[in-house]
Amino acid sequence: MAKKVKLANKFLIGAAINLYGKPKFAKQVKLITDGSLKKLKPPFVVVANHASFVDVGGLIMSMYPTCANFVISVTQLVQWPSLIKSMGVLPKKQFTVDTSLIRDIKYVLSCNRPVVIYPEAKLSVVGTPNIIKPAIAKLVKMLKVPLVTVCFNGTYLHKPRWSKTKRKVPVRLDVKVAVASNEVETITAAEIHERIVRNLSYDDYAYQLDNNIEIDVPDLVEGLENILYKCPQCGEEFVMTGHGHELTCSKCGHTVTQNNLGQLVGGKFDKVTDWYQWQTECVREEISTPDYRFCASFRAEKLVGKKYVDMGDAEIVHDKDGITANFADQSIHYKAGAFYTLSFNNDYIYLPTAEAVYRFRRLADVGCTTKLNLAVEQQTIMLENNR
Numbered sequence: 001m002a003k004k005v006k007l008a009n010k011f012l013i014g015a016a017i018n019l020y021g022k023p024k025f026a027k028q029v030k031l032i033t034d035g036s037l038k039k040l041k042p043p044f045v046v047v048a049n050h051a052s053f054v055d056v057g058g059l060i061m062s063m064y065p066t067c068a069n070f071v072i073s074v075t076q077l078v079q080w081p082s083l084i085k086s087m088g089v090l091p092k093k094q095f096t097v098d099t100s101l102i103r104d105i106k107y108v109l110s111c112n113r114p115v116v117i118y119p120e121a122k123l124s125v126v127g128t129p130n131i132i133k134p135a136i137a138k139l140v141k142m143l144k145v146p147l148v149t150v151c152f153n154g155t156y157l158h159k160p161r162w163s164k165t166k167r168k169v170p171v172r173l174d175v176k177v178a179v180a181s182n183e184v185e186t187i188t189a190a191e192i193h194e195r196i197v198r199n200l201s202y203d204d205y206a207y208q209l210d211n212n213i214e215i216d217v218p219d220l221v222e223g224l225e226n227i228l229y230k231c232p233q234c235g236e237e238f239v240m241t242g243h244g245h246e247l248t249c250s251k252c253g254h255t256v257t258q259n260n261l262g263q264l265v266g267g268k269f270d271k272v273t274d275w276y277q278w279q280t281e282c283v284r285e286e287i288s289t290p291d292y293r294f295c296a297s298f299r300a301e302k303l304v305g306k307k308y309v310d311m312g313d314a315e316i317v318h319d320k321d322g323i324t325a326n327f328a329d330q331s332i333h334y335k336a337g338a339f340y341t342l343s344f345n346n347d348y349i350y351l352p353t354a355e356a357v358y359r360f361r362r363l364a365d366v367g368c369t370t371k372l373n374l375a376v377e378q379q380t381i382m383l384e385n386n387r
Contacts, residue, residue, distance in 0.1 A: 008067035008088025030170040043109040044146040050118040051156035068114035127156035127204030137193035147179035149199035156204040162223035214260040226346040229367020232268040238365040283374045293319045296368040298360035300327035342373040
């Protein structure tokens, strides 16, 4: 008989809220919630957007004393795995099919506990939603319990994925019962997916501007070059540098300034999201050429137990056939369309196999991980559109 998962430990979660959660949020975040999450009676499934890890704490605090099990990536268990599991988690490899996870989710729900799922499966890139696949709606339909959507506004502003520092901002929760108990049996998966996408639509930079949220920190854009890696002026890649409030191209010298309301001044784009969309279109054009090929140098590491083991220098290549990682006299290949997106950050690309999880640390080219992610996403979209 399969081993049952650990339910979230109410004592530990309560202690974490009092010792860490409340002091942190009082000092760094103004959490705005209507309290409706506390009133909902489990079992139910929560799907939420994921713009920074503060939305995890925000959910936990907004639900308590109800305690949920969170679906998380196995890469989050590297440090303090026993403690994290006791807090109530269901680990899985990102962007892979895991039938045992469905069994575990059903068990948690059968114990009248909620389950929290982040359908984007990774942090927001530019403060707007990542791709949300229809599979999450099919899962919700199969589980036959009410669906609650929780959309955070402001968590990306608090800690953008590219920033090393946190900023104090108001964080607002928008809680909706997307599928009520009397709809569970009759609603279609397509309608569930449409409601999830609609309810989790957000734009943190628009939220900042609309609510006149000023962020005045010394390192306002330092790290943003990891996401905005291509100069709109000269078109060169991996030449942007961030310092203070300014992004500057090291090749042509063009400089763009971000003001305290998140708007860009002095360049072709006045929004971070517009700049990123332009990069997306550029990558899409590249992929369309017959001889497209992009490669970057990395250092390979394999997750073994609780730590990553060095596997030597590596090269990741993306071309018309998909993505390939070459390292340590071996090659891991994923055909085009195998992933709809990548797990990545400023310095790492994460790639799962049936046997293990590998991470690849970039050795050069600030922004190359972002471009690889864009290339994989656009290639998959093009393949799906051509079917």
